Amino acid sequence: MTPYFFRFVALFVSLFVASIAQADRPILVGGDLNYPPYEFLNEQGEPDGYNTELTLAIAEVMGMDVNIQLGSWDDMRSLLEQGKLDVLQGMAYSTGRTDKYDFSPAHALVHQSIFARKGTAKVNNLNELAGKEIIVQRAGVMHDFFINSGIDAKLILVDTHAAALRLLASGQYDYALVANLPGLYLGKELELSNITPVGRPFGANQYGYAVMKGNTDLLAQFSEGLAILKNTGRHQKIYDKWLGPLEQDGFPWKEVGLITGSISGILLVILGGIVVWNRMLTREVSRRTDELKQQQKQLMQADKMASLGILVSGVAHEINNPSSLLLLNLPVIQEFYSDAEEILEAHFQAHGDFYIAGLEYSRMRDEIPSMLQDMLTGAQKIRRIVNDLKDFARETPDDLKEPVDLNEILEVAIRLVDNTIRQSCNQFKVEYTQPLPYFYGSAQKIEQVIINLIVNACQALETSNQAINVRTFLKDEHHLCLEVWDQGKGIAPAHMARLCDPFFTTRREEGGTGLGLFISSKIVQEHGGSLVYESSSQGTKAILTFSVA
Missing domain, CATH: 3.30.565.10 (Histidine kinase-like ATPase, C-terminal domain)
Incomplete structure (x- = not known):
């Protein structure tokens, strides 16, 4: 029995133990500590918000163990790039960021808004901000934008959206560029009554999970979990819970009511008969609207199923290849260990206990066969689940035959x-x-x-x-x-x-x-x-x- 044989066995066991340890480590998920309602620390100091609940739901359906950590956005991006975090649960997509990061399908759209103190003239486009002092979040999407935009504005960098709005409300600087919903949310929560959006929201960025470039296996797990939640309607429930009320509150109902009332009054004075005609049109519009809503639901469901089908096909291809290698190689390794076990056992009987990869042989000899069998069973389960998902997403015939x-x-x-x-x-x-x-x-x-x-x-x-x-x-x-x-x-x-x-x-x-x-x-x-x-x-x-x- 040569030293090379024992070195080979030790290397095999050490690699196996390392893979088990890596599999047992929870997935580290990062996010912004003050970006409500998407993600924030609640009164108990625990991660909360739309992104957090969505991540926990994905972890549940995918059987993943996750650990969510929230901090300043700049620190979270740095930790991801250093490999101390595995994934960010919410990052706005931009072409400039694709050099470093890979993105999942979007789970929300994030608009940006320009906030100013009341009485400030409206801003129609970002070029009007040239020569102004603009507060933006450090390492945020607007910070990235201004670095590459060529707009000559002085940037004031802060860690959070709340800090940006407080500075603006205190009378400092000209504008604050923050995400629309977090800005509205924080303005109400902090009772900053002297600031308001000036101009319409802009820059509808796709907002989803982000990993470092090349970490496609982890990204595929979150993308697959998100697709399942969308298909079952659970994603919509989470979205409506956190984002629906604010989106409704952000609509200018008062202004619309005043304009509608004025127009209705003028029309009633000019032609009273339009009331009757308007009622007839309203009934027809209502009927058409109901029809369009029903068609939209059907189109949305068809789009969801088509997206899920595409995702499952890609995931199935990416998962089945390594799964096939496992299913092919694990029986060979089991047979190899079965043959090597006689040699190892003879050495044990002749010389007593010895160490392999830092562990006693007497302990590992009973555990390795069961470990290998568990790995084989797990690989078979992965293939079965992928096949089930492919069947679930397959387009069905309309004739129900x-x-x-x-x-x-x-x-x-x-x-x-x-x-x-x-x-x-x-x-x-x-x-x-x-x-x-x-x-x-x-x-x-x-x-x-x-x-x-x-x-x-x-x-x-x-x-x-x-x-x-x-x-x-x-x-x-x-x-x-x-x-x-x-x-x-x-x-x-x-x-x-x-x-x-x-x-x-x-x-x-x-x-x-x-x-x-x-x-x-x-x-x-x-x-x-x-x-x-x-x-x-x-x-x-x-x-x-x-x-x-």
Whole structure:
């Protein structure tokens, strides 16, 4: 037995231990400590805001362990470039930044605004700021812009948007250039009543996750998680919770009301008959608007699914290649270690315990086989999840004539929401009736309905000790069923008749939109099936029924 052999074994074990240690380290996520409502430290000194909640949701659906750290923006960018942070959870995209950073698809659009003290004339374009003293955030997107713009303005650099607005309100300098929503938010919070935006918001920057150039594997995880949240509607709930109210508050309703009132008064004085004509037009516009909204929802959903399909295809290609290498090489390594184990064991019996890569052989000899097997099982699970996501995002035919196996799509749906199930419930039971006849329809759409029912059941539980039971069965020779029963808090009798109404929800304060069961109900109706609910203080039962093909 040559020294080279032991060196090889030691190198193999050390590399393996290093890879395990790296995998166990949480992903370090950075952000701005004072950039509300996107990200900020709350009263308890903890990370909060839209970006923070979105990051935690992505970590949940992707099974990632993240550690969120907020500090001054300049420091966060420096830590990312030094490798002390893995990802920034919110950075405005610009072409000048692509030399250093890679960006995920945008999860928001961030506009910039020019703030000044009241009484200052409006600014129509940035060239009018030449020769002025402008307050901007250090290392922010406006700082980057002015460095390369050629506009001869004196820049006053501060660490936060709040510091910029305070300086301006105190009577110092001419203007402050800050992000629109954070500026409006901080102006109200700090009660800075003597400053106001002068001019319209500009520079709609795409705002998303950013990593150092080349860190595509990590970026793909966040991009994939974001696509899943968008497809399931969870991203929209988080967006509406944090950004919706401020966007509405920022609209100049008072000015619009005054202008509308003046015009209406003039028109009423000139031609009273226009009132009747206006009512007729209003009815027609309302009808057309409803039609356009419905078409827009369909286009948005189609765009989401197309984007998810493109993303999944790219992610599947990037993940399947290394996964294939793992699935190919791990059995070889297992066989290699099995053969080497006899030699190592003989050496152990003859000379006693010895060290490999700083660890006792007596400890590692029982652990390495199980480690290798766990790695192989994990690689197989990665491939299965990628295949499930590809099936979920695949475009479905409109004629609903695909043979659907209810047991098969139930298995896929459970795998996709496995993390949500495990976090909500310790007692999850599934019963499959075998064999089960198929029915005609769209597997993807029915999978969406099942995911919705299981997630609703998880959200209804008050403790993790309450159970969820799911089963498939034949109601009779012509109908097959899927039943989801939870031991949660149940549904109030007054709400039962409104469960499938659009925008009806009892979870509005938690970000619920009331569209999940409405969409599910429409999908079931398209398939000629039924979705009924039974509820009591002991929980809720949802029963999905389809006609046998």
